[in-house]
Amino acid sequence: MVVFGLLFVVSSAVFLLLGIKHYQPSIHSSQQVAVTKALPTTPISQAPVVSGAGRYRESDITIYGDGKGGINGTGGVVNMSALEDPSIYLYSYKLAGTFDVDVYEASITQLMEFLVVNEKGNQINPRPDIKGLKLVTSFKQAVNNPDYSYNNLKVDLPIKDRGIWFVNFRYGNTNIGAYIIRSNVGVLAKEGDDQLIFWAQDFKTGRSAPGGKITTYRVRDSRVKLSSAGFSTEGIAETNLSASADIALYQNGDNISLIPLNLRYLNTEYNYRPFQENTLLTRYFIFTDRPIYKPGGTVYFKTVLRNDDDARLSVPQGTASVKVTVSYNQGDSWKTETVMQKNFSISSEGTINGEFVLPQNAKTGTYELTVKYPSGTQENNGYGYWYGDYSTNYLSFDVQNYTKPEFFLTASANQTDILAGDTVRINVTGTYFSGQPLIGHKIKYAVYSSDFYAYDYYYGYNHYETVLSDNYRYGYWNGKKVNESTVELDNRGVANITIKTAANTEGKPQVYTIEVASDGPDTPAFSRKNVLVRSGEFDILRKDYRQHAKTGENYTLPLVIIPVLSNFSIKGTELTANIQRKSWTYNYNPDTKVYSSSKQEEVLPEQKLTTDSNGGATLSFVPRTNGSYDIKISGRDTRGNIVSKTFYIYSSDDNYYYSDTGGMSELIVTADKKQYDPTDAAELTISSKVSNRDV
Known part of the structure; x- marks a missing residue:
């Protein structure tokens, strides 16, 4: 454990460490070792990083069938460390077929052209000019996921440890691709007092990376250089803070890192811009009396407003404008119509409230209520959209010609967490709006099965079990239909459905989704229940976080099995280990100036393991x-159910970068007190389980 102290004076300013997460199509970042940030922090809505040399893998490219024999999808930019497995994850659904995959070597200029957007954030050049790229290799990639269940497919790539590439997936006449940036240097961006502060870290050594240059760009309409600065011996660079700064580019030799600043998404018109000059912000809390209304109904609303001057809150004075709009399709265009616009006086408590009546012929759909306080510079952020920081200044509500239901359906299960092969009983209850039972009504039901993500690590498993219910009990899981039929409600308005669950042939846990609906022309009623079906009487977990190995040296993977919903005896269980290697050879002939590569696969000898007491x-x-090595560990429980887990490691030799921190990547910050007054001195202690690194 490495510990050091930090003393500073508390002010009313708030200094945030930004966690970056991107959705496709986007500039896609990953955790600790991504080239967009170097500290092992946990971005919002992401799981903690589990390896000093790995990243939390999300879908890098999404491809799905359009139901007509074609495909749609999204790509973006994938940031990747030189330490991690050179692969991407292809997320697919409703798709079965074979892709032609082309891997090209690309340049900074081509990448920058890809990132140029118009005033709405849509790409001007969404497809690169393939003729200007250098083809590295082409290969086939099969995808077999014909239904709506989720599937992440790992695709190994023949790319070097540093550089820029473009990966293109071809299916018929459709092309979907993503740029990949791989680097040994990560750069963290933070906001200072009207400054952008960058810190560069060498992933191999964990130390600050001196030298190199950072350049900020605006990429709206065209690429415009805004500022540049060199890195000090401590790996620090500073530039002027500008709301127009969309991205920053780090360069030091062949190490290139792309840092998303205010450009976080592509082609979504999403416009949150976290890096801005320090200006007065107005924060809003808006609510209406109901989430849904009928045409002709009265909408009551209220808003609480506060001005925020670097965490100094005050009550605004004067008036605020309220605007209500509805957007809809009209032919081939999208129209926005103003329903109400009016100024309201702000009370001494910093609130406004009012009401308005919807027209009897009001359009159905989603309406947006926007509140605007004229606080100057925050009205326009360069893209023409109102900026409210973390507090949005708008609220949505629905207008529909709805009818109150005549009756309700409720589905419940006698168990929601069971083992494969168990029987679950679903109780369906029908009730009229008056409370009387729905007698003799026919109910149709359907049962779907989909894969459920199983946690891989022994440490943290108890927490995973604690929050498990929120991960599977709610929401729509898609999946394969395994059964459908109808039942009739008895004289109590009740029907029972008995479902015999089946073991998954691949040893994966499943979510069974049972949907019930009224069968007939009545007012529709619907209910859904999810049941988690464990693959067997035990689970297989790994007891370390090491996802890297060194070629030529012995690699050990400590495993443990734990009972699941049973008294399964963990001693003496036979496990089978199947290991498969996938790799690419990458060559360049300087005489012919031709790139060549080939994919190699090797199945290692099967191993038998037996668990101890x-x-x-x-x-x-x-x-x-x-x-890349895929390690599949499988076994059978006393019922004959297959239980299986696949773990991944990446092996490299001394010619490549190698890092192994055993998962001890987190930083812990503790304060000497829980609460401070302005001008108090606060002492912070920063602890790291990894020694000999910079923070």
């Missing part, structure tokens, strides 16, 4: 060749 077992092997 604590349920532990250790897999050991020597990776002889650089590449």
Whole structure:
């Protein structure tokens, strides 16, 4: 444990460490080792990083069938560390077929052209000129996911440890691709007092990366250079803060890093811009009396407003404008119509409230109520949209010609967490709006099964189990239909559905979704219940976080099995380990100036393991060749159910970068007190489980 102290004076300013997460199509970042940030922090809505040399893998490219034999999808930009497995994850659904995958070497200029957007944030050049790229290799990639269930497919790529590439997936006449930036240097961007502060870190050493240059750009309409600065010996660079700064580009030799600043999404018209000059912000809390109304109904609303001057809150004075709009399709264009616009006086408590009546012929759809306080510079952020920081200044509500339901359906289960092969009983209750039972009514039901993500790590498993219910009990899981039929409600308005669950042939846990609906022309009623079906009487977990191995040296993977919903005896369980290596050779002929590459796959000898009295077992092997290794561990429970987990490691030799912190990547910050007054001195202690690194 490495510990050091930091003393500073508390002010009313708030200094935030930004966690960056992107959705496709987007500039896609990952955790600790991504080239957009170097500290092992946990971005909002992402799981903690589990390896000093790995990243929390999300879908890098999304492709789905359009139901007509074609495909749609999204790509973007994938930031990748030189330390991690050179692969991307392809997320697909409703798609079965074979893609032609082309991998090109690209340049900074081509990447920058890809990022140029118009005033609404839509790309001007969404497809690169393939003729200007250098083809590295082409190969086939099969996808077999014909239904709506979710599937993340790992695709290994023949790319070097540093550089820029473009990966293109071809299916018929449709092309979907993404740029990949791989670097050994990560850069963290933070906002100072009207400054952008950048810190560069070498992923191999964990130390600050001196030298190199950072350049900020505006990419609206065209690429415009805004500022540049060199990095100090401490790996720090500072530039002027500008709301027009969309991205920053780090360059030091062949290390290139792309840092998303105010450009976080592509082609979504999403316009939150976190890096702005320090100006007066207005924060809003807006609410209406109901979420849905009928045409001709009265909408009551209220808003609480506060001015925020760097965390100094005050009550605004004067008036605020309220505007209500509805947007709808008209032919091939999108129209926005103003329903109401009016100024309201702000009370001494900093609130406004009012009401308005919807026209009897009001259009149905989603309406937007926007509140605007004229606080100057925050009215326009360069893209023509109102900026409200973390507090939005608008609220949506629906207008529909709805009818109150004549009756309700409720589905409940006698168990919501069971083992494969168990039987679950679904109780369906029908009730009239008056409270009387719905007798003799026919109800149709359908049962769907979809894969459920199972946690891989022993440490943290208890927390995973604690929050498990929120991960599977709610929401629509799609999946394959396994059964459908109808039942009739008895004289109590009740029907029972018995479902026999089946073991998954791949040893994966499943979510069974049971949907019930009224069968007939009545006012529709619907209910859904999700049940988690565990793959077997035990689960297989890994006891370390190491996702890197060194080629030619012995690699060990400590495993443990734990009972699941049973008294399963963990001692003496036989496990089978199947290991497959996937790698690419990458060559360039300087005489012919031709790139060549080939994919290699190798199946290593199968290993048998037996758990000890604590349920532990250790897999050991020597990776002889650089590449990605898929390690599938499987076993059977007393019912004959297959339980399986696949773990991934990446092996490299001394010619490549190698890092292994065993998952000890987090920083811990503790304060000497829980609460401070302005001008108090606060002492912070920063602890790291990894020694010999900079923070």
